[in-house]
Amino acid sequence: MGPVLAGLLQLLALIGALALAYIPLGNYMARVYSSDKHLRVEKWIYKGIGANPDTEMTWPAYLRGVLAFSAVSVLFLYLLQRIQGILPGSLGFSSVNPAQSFNTAVSFVTNTNWQSYYGEQTMGHVVQTAGLTVQNFVSAAVGIAVAVALVRGFARSRTGELGNFWSDLVRGTIRILVPGAAIAAIVLVACGAIQNFSGIHEVGQFMGGSQQWNGGAVASQEAIKEFGTNGGGYFNANSAHPFENPTPFTNLFEIFLLLVIPFSLTRTFGVMVGSVKQGYAILATMATIWVGFVSLMMWTEFAHHGAALQAAGGAYEGKEVRFGVGSSSIFAVSTTLTSTGAVDSFHSSFTGLGGGIAILGMQLGEIAPGGTGSGLYGMLIMAVIAVFIAGLMVGRTPEYLGKKIGAREIKLAACYILITPALVLIFTAASMALPTPPHSMLNPGAHGFSEVLYAFSSAANNNGSAFAGLNANTDWFNTMTGLAMLLGRFLPMVFVLALAGSLAEQKPVPATAGTLRTEKPLFTGLLVGAILIITGLTYFPALALGPLAEGLAS
Numbered sequence: 024m025g026p027v028l029a030g031l032l033q034l035l036a037l038i039g040a041l042a043l044a045y046i047p048l049g050n051y052m053a054r055v056y057s058s059d060k061h062l063r064v065e066k067w068i069y070k071g072i073g074a075n076p077d078t079e080m081t082w083p084a085y086l087r088g089v090l091a092f093s094a095v096s097v098l099f100l101y102l103l104q105r106i107q108g109i110l111p112g113s114l115g116f117s118s119v120n121p122a123q124s125f126n127t128a129v130s131f132v133t134n135t136n137w138q139s140y141y142g143e144q145t146m147g148h149v150v151q152t153a154g155l156t157v158q159n160f161v162s163a164a165v166g167i168a169v170a171v172a173l174v175r176g177f178a179r180s181r182t183g184e185l186g187n188f189w190s191d192l193v194r195g196t197i198r199i200l201v202p203g204a205a206i207a208a209i210v211l212v213a214c215g216a217i218q219n220f221s222g223i224h225e226v227g228q229f230m231g232g233s234q235q236w237n238g239g240a241v242a243s244q245e246a247i248k249e250f251g252t253n254g255g256g257y258f259n260a261n262s263a264h265p266f267e268n269p270t271p272f273t274n275l276f277e278i279f280l281l282l283v284i285p286f287s288l289t290r291t292f293g294v295m296v297g298s299v300k301q302g303y304a305i306l307a308t309m310a311t312i313w314v315g316f317v318s319l320m321m322w323t324e325f326a327h328h329g330a331a332l333q334a335a336g337g338a339y340e341g342k343e344v345r346f347g348v349g350s351s352s353i354f355a356v357s358t359t360l361t362s363t364g365a366v367d368s369f370h371s372s373f374t375g376l377g378g379g380i381a382i383l384g385m386q387l388g389e390i391a392p393g394g395t396g397s398g399l400y401g402m403l404i405m406a407v408i409a410v411f412i413a414g415l416m417v418g419r420t421p422e423y424l425g426k427k428i429g430a431r432e433i434k435l436a437a438c439y440i441l442i443t444p445a446l447v448l449i450f451t452a453a454s455m456a457l458p459t460p461p462h463s464m465l466n467p468g469a470h471g472f473s474e475v476l477y478a479f480s481s482a483a484n485n486n487g488s489a490f491a492g493l494n495a496n497t498d499w500f501n502t503m504t505g506l507a508m509l510l511g512r513f514l515p516m517v518f519v520l521a522l523a524g525s526l527a528e529q530k531p532v533p534a535t536a537g538t539l540r541t542e543k544p545l546f547t548g549l550l551v552g553a554i555l556i557i558t559g560l561t562y563f564p565a566l567a568l569g570p571l572a573e574g575l576a577s
Contacts, residue, residue, distance in 0.1 A: 030347065034317060049288065049290020049293075049302070052199060052284075052288065052291040056194065059077075074190075076193070088192075089516060092192065093133075093512075100127070100155075101125060104127060105118050114237055116146065116147050122502060123496065126501040127155075131253070137364065142256055143259060152244070155244070156243065156244045164199075165396075166395045168188055168191035171191055171291075171396070172191070172519075173526075178295050180529060185524065200247065204250050207280055208243045211276075214272060214276075215269035215270060219239065223236070245277070249281040249365060251395055252362045255364070275350065278353055285309075288398070289303070289305045292305060293305075298424075307544070310391075320373075323380065324351075355368060355370060355373065361389055361398065362389045363394070363486070371492045375469075375570050378473055382570060386447070386561070386562045387558050389401065390554070404440065408437075410539055411433050417537070422538055432525055435525070439515050446507050463495065473569035474492050
């Protein structure tokens with residue numbers, strides 16, 4: 024079997040598995056967030072944190088809950104790293120320095136999971152399990168909660184109430200993420216991923232010297248890392264490491280994990296607003312972009328010119344032989360089109376155009392299908408923009424799901440789509456203009472610029488993957504990427520929740536002959552076009568200086 028055919032068959036198998044999970048998981052999540060009953064363990068948690076799960080919140084109260092919980096999480100994770108040297112199970116590692124502690128704490132709380140350190144050489148068992156793994160669960164639950172609040176804004180009328188943040192947070196964690204990750208961890212252990220709390224030990228002789236590895240609760244962290252679209256790896260090689268991702272099956276299984284919740288949330292959306300066809304329209308938009316990007320990535324990696332690449336059958340540099348070019352291409356696109364950030368290959372080693380596809384995937388806003396929750400609310404914001412554009416074309420007040428999109432709503436949506444590109448471009452420009460940051464670039468010219476552009480695209484869009492080659496463990500990059508992650512996560516949430524509150528207060532308007540049918544293929548095409556055009560106009564100059572220049576020159 025040729026490598027191209029193998030890649031296509033893996034893609035078809037992945038699509039089939041996602042299709043099988045779509046309806047049951049989507050319906051289950053809709054029931055979770057629509058139920059008025061609480062599990063016993065949930066009641067214990069509510070009592071412990073002093074929250075009343077039955078109290079409805081307006082959008083400012085919901086936002087205060089998100090920000091307060093996230094602030095406490097950042098502080099806890101920061102302090103845990105700073106005292107690591109005196110904790111049991113630290114494996115002899117010292118406390119993490121302040122700049123890196125700040126960067127890592129912000130990274131995992133914002134669901135970014137950007138790592139400027141070697142995991143197996145920096146973090147002990149307590150920080151990995153009680154700190155990083157816990158945030159893998161709750162940061163994902165926060166994203167889903169905000170998405171559900173926006174869905175309620177569309178579904179409800181004549182009220183400013185969006186549900187209860189604490190209830191949504193706990194339910195998402197206890198009823199969705201914990202059981203799903205537990206099942207995934209068992210599968211990974213059965214397939215060879217490690218799960219232990221062993222210390223550092225030698226694993227053999229290599230080139231005249233010994234090599235040391237430490238064990239860890241790897242399978243359990245790997246499961247929620249993918250299922251919650253997090254991405255932070257136990258080892259520096261991330262999902263290319265055989266302890267995290269031992270076989271071609273586990274590689275495909277991990278891709279499935281990182282895609283299944285974001286895609287299935289479109290079904291949840293359709294059920295909660297009372298029209299599954301609306302969910303299918305959003306799903307079709309996400310799937311069209313995802314399949315298109317996977318196809319382009321496979322083409323660039325398999326068909327790139329050059330005698331060495333053609334003789335090898337593809338661009339194998341930086342890719343695991345046990346996965347191959349096809350599976351690595353699917354993983355790269357899936358991880359950059361979601362907010363996962365996990366990698367099973369080095370994106371810096373992709374062809375110039377292939378690296379550009381990975382960067383562009385993040386710059387779309389990671390909405391196809393995006394992260395757990397963040398992908399859905401990002402796509403719904405783009406849907407609001409699309410119906411506004413359609414309204415301008417026909418001279419009619421735009422409507423979406425029976426809600427009028429007026430001046431307030433479009434201003435909030437516009438602020439949402441502008442904030443992240445501003446962060447990416449401003450921080451990238453500052454890093455290239457100042458004298459010291461460019462010294463972190465391993466490569467000169469267009470590829471070196473791509474390293475910096477990738478870093479801030481990853482940070483501001485809460486992705487977390489790295490282009491490799493950039494030394495990001497400096498005070499500048501630790502601080503600036505940390506700020507980009509914070510602002511890129513929580514400023515958009517402000518606009519999302521404000522929009523949700525505005526929509527929930529409206530009285531639904533009946534559909535008429537002039538209403539845009541947003542469940543039809545025409546709207547899907549309009550939405551895909553709006554996403555690509557807006558992103559292209561925003562980032563084309565920066566992409567032209569980096570990956571496009573490199574790709575056309577090679």
